[in-house]
Structure formats: structure tokens, C-alpha cells
Amino acid sequence: MAKEAEMAEEIMDQEEGQEGQQGQEANETVIGTPEEEGVVDEAKLPFPRATVVNMMRKYLTQGKQIKGQVKDEMNIWLGKIVERISTKLNGYPYSYVDGAMLREAVEPYENLQDIEKEKERIIKQLESIKAACDVLILEVDRKFVK
Numbered sequence: 001m002a003k004e005a006e007m008a009e010e011i012m013d014q015e016e017g018q019e020g021q022q023g024q025e026a027n028e029t030v031i032g033t034p035e036e037e038g039v040v041d042e043a044k045l046p047f048p049r050a051t052v053v054n055m056m057r058k059y060l061t062q063g064k065q066i067k068g069q070v071k072d073e074m075n076i077w078l079g080k081i082v083e084r085i086s087t088k089l090n091g092y093p094y095s096y097v098d099g100a101m102l103r104e105a106v107e108p109y110e111n112l113q114d115i116e117k118e119k120e121r122i123i124k125q126l127e128s129i130k131a132a133c134d135v136l137i138l139e140v141d142r143k144f145v146k
Contacts, residue, residue, distance in 0.1 A: 040072045046079030081109070 042049050052075045056066060088105040089097045 040076070045072065045075045046082065047075050049075060052078065085109075 049071055053066060053071050056071075056074065060066070085102075085105045089101055092101055094101075
């Protein structure tokens with residue numbers, strides 16, 4: 001399975017314009033040796049490495065290289081998210097898991113963008129309050145000169 005994942009990565013690298021020996025050298029440089037970067041054994045990763053890398057490549061600019069450490073850490077992080085959601089789903093007293101339960105379990109992760117927008121809205125409101133306070137301070141200083 002590890003060889004299949006490596007082959008898939010090599011194919012992706014070749015599709016990006018890296019050919020022959022240069023492509024292999026670039027791939028070795030990116031991945032490095034386990035002693036250098038602390039690369040995790042692929043058997044210990046929760047998902048096939050190639051699957052995670054292929055999904056990342058969909059959203060990254062073409063030609064951007066992904067370091068081996070990033071591939072492994074993303075894989076481990078995704079595994080932790082699955083673990084957290086599964087633990088929450090396991091908290092239900094039923095012997096099954098349905099779509100409503102899943103939607104409730106993933107809701108905090110889906111709402112992250114809403115939370116970020118809310119943060120920006122609050123910051124803008126605080127900045128307008130600050131500007132109003134600055135105007136009031138200037139008026140007080142102007143009217144009540146010492």
C-alpha cells in the first residue's frame with residue numbers, strides 16, 4: 001500500500017511538469033529522510049497519504065510543493081478530527097448514527113467561518129466606537145480649554 005501511495009505521488013509530480021531524474025530528486029528533497037524531518041511511518045497514519053495529498057493539491061496553486069511534514073501533520077490532524085466527531089457521536093444513547101447526529105457533531109467545525117465573520121464585525125463596531133470616543137475627547141478638549 002505504501003508503494004502505491006508513493007507511485008501516486010510520483011505520478012502527480014510528473015503531471016506538474018517534473019520529469020525523469022529531476023522529478024525524483026525534487027521529490028526526495030521534499031520528503032527527506034525520516035531522521036531529518038521526523039516523517040511518520042505511513043502505516044501509522046490514519047488515512048492513505050496519497051489521498052490527503054491529492055485533496056490538498058486540489059486547493060493549492062499548481063506547482064506548489066508540499067513538504068513531507070505538512071503531509072503527515074495534515075493526515076494526523078484529520079484523524080484527530082474524525083476521532084473527536086466519532087467520540088461525540090458515540091455519546092448518543094442509540095445503537096445507530098444518523099445524518100442529524102452527524103450534522104450536530106460537525107456543527108462547531110462548520111461554524112468556524114461564521115465565528116470569524118462575527119469577530120470581524122465586532123472589531124469594526126469597536127473601531128467605530130473608538131472613533132466616536134476620539135471625537136468626543138476632541139470636543140471636550142476644545143470646549144474646556146485649560
